[in-house]
Amino acid sequence: MHVFAEIITIGDELLIGQIVDTNSAFIADELTKIGISVRRIISIPDKSHDIIETLENSLKYANILILTGGLGPTSDDITKQTLAQLFDSKMIIHKPTLREIEKYFAKRGIEVSERNRKQAEIPNVCTPLKNSIGTAPGMLFMKSGRQIYSLPGVPFEMKALIKEQVIPTILKEFKLPIILHTTVLTTGLSESYAADLLKEWEERIPAGCSLAYLPSPGILKLRISISGSNREILKNQLKSLEEELKSLIGYQFVFGTDTDTLQSVIGRRLTELHQTLAVAESCTGGYIAHLVTSVPGASAYFYGSATSYSNNSKIKVLKVSESNIQSEGSVSKAVVEQMAEGAKRIFNTDFGIATSGIAGPDGGTELKPVGTIWIAVATPDKIITQKFFFPDVRERNIVRASITALNMLRIAIDEFNKK
């Protein structure tokens, strides 16, 4: 059975361009992953007439409607009242929700107002869906075999409801094929290069399998999807497809799967090995340190970093030799190596990484144009240095240089520990 869904996001703020609708892409991705086709995504204002008209139209085309937004406590939030009217339903107090609201306010020592109490009202024909993160429950309405879900617009509440309530309920109600996914994470590959590399393999993979390319600055995600009827067989097939893909792309480029990040992979590895890291940054200006410290628990292996923007700070803080800066310039092999060694020595760590380059838009010369970037990784027993050229806008050059440095570090950690 082919199941179609439509996503309807409700809120004036969407139509005046005040916020970007990120909810729909999340919901569409979750639905696609279980084999449901999303036919349309529609954003409409908080107007009763528009909500009813859109719903009635969408019900002609879709088995499932997912509505987000308009469930808040203020007077412009009218989704609940509109649904009650559409389904000829009266409002009742949903006791578990009222108890949650009372608990929430009691904890903060505030009295529950009439407006807050009203948040516990739901139309009596709907099935409430437990919201594990907030107080407003989701609601499920049924109409001639079709499901209509109404969810809060707050992204993290909506996400919890989709994962914990909506997807399981859909899977129970509709007979869908089993679909499994795995995402292989790569860096250093362009989309077109990867497509050429994988062309033959893509033609060879069995029916029911597909590959999606998901690019973002510095990173290319490759998602393999597979569908069928036997979960165990699919799991094994997926595992071997993943291994094939990884070995085709190569260890140098593949840094993880699914929710991994370069900094989390490095963090896990350093924690296991009881080894430590310091960073010296010039053109990346603190972004590498920011990525590394965005991982909870980074203090176990990350001791610190120095961002040295001035030559003087390179000399004074990182102990780069003044004569090297004068003879080679600060964007050079000699200087970036001394920066990496300096960071490692000063912070007393096992590994040190450093960047020095010209992020732009100014500062380029004919010999060293904007985008010229040197990266060095100092390990306990050697130093690896490479020159790159990223001729993009400042912001993206910083991101790409940082990701590239982390990937060099990942490889250097593995190589050192193999011995």
Add this chain to the structure above:
Amino acid sequence: MHVFAEIITIGDELLIGQIVDTNSAFIADELTKIGISVRRIISIPDKSHDIIETLENSLKYANILILTGGLGPTSDDITKQTLAQLFDSKMIIHKPTLREIEKYFAKRGIEVSERNRKQAEIPNVCTPLKNSIGTAPGMLFMKSGRQIYSLPGVPFEMKALIKEQVIPTILKEFKLPIILHTTVLTTGLSESYAADLLKEWEERIPAGCSLAYLPSPGILKLRISISGSNREILKNQLKSLEEELKSLIGYQFVFGTDTDTLQSVIGRRLTELHQTLAVAESCTGGYIAHLVTSVPGASAYFYGSATSYSNNSKIKVLKVSESNIQSEGSVSKAVVEQMAEGAKRIFNTDFGIATSGIAGPDGGTELKPVGTIWIAVATPDKIITQKFFFPDVRERNIVRASITALNMLRIAIDEFNKK
């Protein structure tokens, strides 16, 4: 005359959740700013039937339709063919576009393929709109007084076409009121606090004026809009409303207007004053340095930063006293002040800022729970220190602490230079 628009974004990638539709919010914002009401935003797949059905339906409600996507060179891009069919039009070669395409390939020494040449084809009934950034032109179709714009989906090409072609054409065709805007940028204020503060003022401002609250982590933007018929009068009215708003909110919270950022405001000020900055970060982990160095030309005033995650690096690199760390802990007034002083001294700058806190999710204690953050600013003649509590998730705590530190720095620079 009230003018309505609908935005239609076309692309399979939107409906499988592969990309977030950021184009629509941009377009909705641009249309809202010139006084047009956006009625719906609809995302549909690259299917001829869906495009025609959606267009015909939207034309019943809107004077202006803006379509994005589906104009690329690959076989799944079918917007152009579909519009030609809908408007009973044949394809012709658009000479200026062909010349652009030939130039593009000649520069790269590649021959123009048949597929690329086809990119220069447009339906003969449309008015081509010059794309100043890419090769594919926008297209304008007219139907009984209604305008239908078809634009490429690539965000930066779409944005250029909206600003340079679409908005001017709409303003020529439709009689719209003049609308002017200014955005006052604040930090350190919650939306509800600001709303209470501005309640009376909002009730008092003249008809035709409105205020929008645009919150993002750590920053609240307040946009004043004003409409009428005389541009000069409106400009003056807007200026005085802006001044009223600024003085109501107060200098401590207002850091700029429109496209300013805290780091660009600070950068401009330090450049003018020929003064310099160094940073010492613990819990913010490099994010302050990243913000500061995201401004082109930051090397003129930013000398460097040290991220000291380990106690040892605080002692060794920033010369924090070991006994202070032992008696007060590293998250303390004494330590954060020594970090700021240390950064200023080591990098030899006029100002030094420092953060030390517990970003979470681990590391909190009863006395110093997650979210406890100390910030210090060392000026040439004194040190300003403050304790904050940001009990949110790690990522947002880092952003808020960084923005708060930069705002303290902004005020300290002004205060020092007033003397």
